[in-house]
Amino acid sequence: MNGNRAAGITAALVRDTFREAFARKIFLGFYGLSTLLILFFLFLLKIDVVEGARATVTLFGQTSGRLRDVEALVRGFQAGVATFLYTWGMALAVFASAGLIPTVLEAGRIDLLISKPVRRAHLLLGRYLGNLLVVALNVGYVVFGVWAILGWKTGVWRTEFLSAILTTTFIFAVLLSVIVLVSVLFESPAVSVMTVFGMMLLSPILAQTRLMERLLPSEWSRDLWKALYYVFPKVYDVGRMTLELVNGRAAGSLMPLWTSALFTLAILGAGLWLFARRDY
Amino acid sequence: MTPAIQTYELTKVYRARWRRREIRAVDGVSLRVERGTTFGLLGPNGAGKTTFVKLLLSVVHPTRGRAEIFGRDARIPEARRPVGYLPENHRFPGYLTGAAMLDFFGALSGMPARDRKRRIPELLERVGLAQWADVRLKKYSKGMLQRLGLAQALLHSPSLLILDEPSDGVDPVGRIQIREILRELENQGVTIFLNSHMLSEVELFCREVAILHRGRVALTGPVRELTAGRGYKLTAAAPPEGLIDELRAKAASCAASNGFVEFLFPDREVLNEAIDRLRAHRCPIESIVRTTSTLEQVFVRTLEGRGEDG
Numbered sequence: 001m002n003g004n005r006a007a008g009i010t011a012a013l014v015r016d017t018f019r020e021a022f023a024r025k026i027f028l029g030f031y032g033l034s035t036l037l038i039l040f041f042l043f044l045l046k047i048d049v050v051e052g053a054r055a056t057v058t059l060f061g062q063t064s065g066r067l068r069d070v071e072a073l074v075r076g077f078q079a080g081v082a083t084f085l086y087t088w089g090m091a092l093a094v095f096a097s098a099g100l101i102p103t104v105l106e107a108g109r110i111d112l113l114i115s116k117p118v119r120r121a122h123l124l125l126g127r128y129l130g131n132l133l134v135v136a137l138n139v140g141y142v143v144f145g146v147w148a149i150l151g152w153k154t155g156v157w158r159t160e161f162l163s164a165i166l167t168t169t170f171i172f173a174v175l176l177s178v179i180v181l182v183s184v185l186f187e188s189p190a191v192s193v194m195t196v197f198g199m200m201l202l203s204p205i206l207a208q209t210r211l212m213e214r215l216l217p218s219e220w221s222r223d224l225w226k227a228l229y230y231v232f233p234k235v236y237d238v239g240r241m242t243l244e245l246v247n248g249r250a251a252g253s254l255m256p257l258w259t260s261a262l263f264t265l266a267i268l269g270a271g272l273w274l275f276a277r278r279d280y
Numbered sequence: 281m282t283p284a285i286q287t288y289e290l291t292k293v294y295r296a297r298w299r300r301r302e303i304r305a306v307d308g309v310s311l312r313v314e315r316g317t318t319f320g321l322l323g324p325n326g327a328g329k330t331t332f333v334k335l336l337l338s339v340v341h342p343t344r345g346r347a348e349i350f351g352r353d354a355r356i357p358e359a360r361r362p363v364g365y366l367p368e369n370h371r372f373p374g375y376l377t378g379a380a381m382l383d384f385f386g387a388l389s390g391m392p393a394r395d396r397k398r399r400i401p402e403l404l405e406r407v408g409l410a411q412w413a414d415v416r417l418k419k420y421s422k423g424m425l426q427r428l429g430l431a432q433a434l435l436h437s438p439s440l441l442i443l444d445e446p447s448d449g450v451d452p453v454g455r456i457q458i459r460e461i462l463r464e465l466e467n468q469g470v471t472i473f474l475n476s477h478m479l480s481e482v483e484l485f486c487r488e489v490a491i492l493h494r495g496r497v498a499l500t501g502p503v504r505e506l507t508a509g510r511g512y513k514l515t516a517a518a519p520p521e522g523l524i525d526e527l528r529a530k531a532a533s534c535a536a537s538n539g540f541v542e543f544l545f546p547d548r549e550v551l552n553e554a555i556d557r558l559r560a561h562r563c564p565i566e567s568i569v570r571t572t573s574t575l576e577q578v579f580v581r582t583l584e585g586r587g588e589d590g
Contacts, residue, residue, distance in 0.1 A: 005390050008387055009388055009390070012383075012388060015384075016373070016376075019373075022375075023375030024375075107369070107371070108367060108369045109372070109373065111337070111370075112367050112372075112432075115338075115339060115363065116357075116389055117360045118357055279341055280339050280340070
């Protein structure tokens with residue numbers, strides 16, 4: 001297959017995912033909520049910069065009399081938005097996206113897709129990419145929108161906040177790979193959502209490695225804990241990393257990123273392998 | 281010249297997940313479908329027809345054996361490039377319009393955008409859905425979806441068309457329209473592989489057939505040969521009683537009505553003997569007709585025979 005043809009097929013698969021996301025009102029939900037958040041910063045939050053680097057904040061018409069450091073104020077808002085996006089936004093994205101993969105695996109739809117001269121892996125990866133782009137564009141829209149409004153209102157243009165687009169999209173890509181594998185295995189959006197939420201909840205628990213070293217009695221149980229920590233995606237650690245970056249501090253060890261990336265490759269690889277072998 | 285489809289001992293065994301039970305959906309099927317022909321695959325429900333089609337398109341993986349499309353292993357995606365396929369019980373995405381659906385599947389077939397732009401209105405017109413191009417598929421009736429499915433299969437001008445129950449849910453006028461389109465394609469040299477339980481449709485349209493029964497090929501051959509040459513019907517006017525008894529012994533069947541007696545003779549030799557005997561008795565012969573079977577009769581006879589064997 002030549003490059004142009006492959007690109008054309010990928011574009012068609014991505015476009016189809018976007019169309020389905022529109023039809024299922026996923027776009028409306030995502031962009032509606034995101035727009036509300038942007039409008040909040042645009043109209044309900046008033047920041048009056050006085051004395052150059054200090055400002056007062058007015059929220060819902062109520063003014064706080066205290067003068068605050070403008071840069072710290074903007075940093076605080078941005079950290080709040082990044083945390084909100086990383087937790088609640090991510091949960092919403094998982095919930096909304098979980099149906100987009102199993103629908104293409106429905107009988108009567110998948111057989112026609114497979115009958116086309118396209119590798120099965122290409123079909124699934126096209127859908128994965130489309131789903132990822134739906135969420136990435138929304139994350140970009142919120143972060144960029146809030147960044148632009150805060151910058152316009154205060155004159156503080158902190159580019160560190162924009163790193164939240166990359167880290168949030170990255171962790172969604174990790175979780176989406178789990179949705180792909182579970183969808184191929186069970187063809188059920190509900191099981192996909194439960195599995196991913198389970199991983200999101202498990203992550204902060206597994207991340208307590210130092211505490212567990214003290215609490216766990218045997219060597220093998222401590223090793224098992226560590227192994228599980230390294231194997232599973234580090235949703236919690238990447239979240240902390242996001243906050244550090246948004247606050248303008250060093251991200252620290254890159255281990256959570258590369259182990260999560262390896263996890264994604266392995267899980268996505270397993271999903272593609274199973275998909276290539278299944279009968280429909 | 282390589283055939284359009286060739287299968288070698290193609291077998292698909294399904295295994296129940298928790299039990300040891302095996303279901304042989306397709307069992308050692310070796311078929312050859314020549315280029316440019318119209319081929320009908322027949323069989324009762326559960327005979328393995330749809331599984332066979334899915335094996336051809338790599339939707340299902342064979343347990344044993346292999347399939348080739350125009351000489352290429354059917355498992356290779358490129359081998360499916362010259363194939364147009366209309367599945368049974370298709371589920372086209374309801375959020376797409378007719379034109380968008382064709383555009384999507386055309387892109388997956390590797391058609392450049394400019395070709396799709398040209399072909400889509402042409403085909404929508406051809407299947408009578410031009411006015412429905414921008415309507416979402418969830419508003420389409422079953423028959424309209426079937427016609428759109430056919431347009432989808434034809435979009436990239438395939439050399440091999442595999443249709444699984446193409447007339448399902450289509451009204452008689454639509455059926456005639458589909459048959460006309462297929463006839464046109466046949467004249468253009470497109471190989472058409474029809475999987476249908478509608479025997480009259482297959483008899484009208486196909487040149488060759490195979491009958492699948494319990495996953496195996498029970499009978500295969502040209503429709504004309506399978507339905508022809510079953511015997512001769514001779515009608516004689518009032519032959520004497522003794523002669524009727526004599527000829528009845530040689531005939532497959534004998535029936536009398538309104539002074540005429542009808543004999544059904546199994547072959548030409550017996551027929552000629554009977555003519556000689558009738559002429560010797562100066563008995564008038566009203567008519568002699570060569571009888572044929574319908575495909576339905578061939579189908580029933582084949583299944584009955586296999587049922588007795590099995």
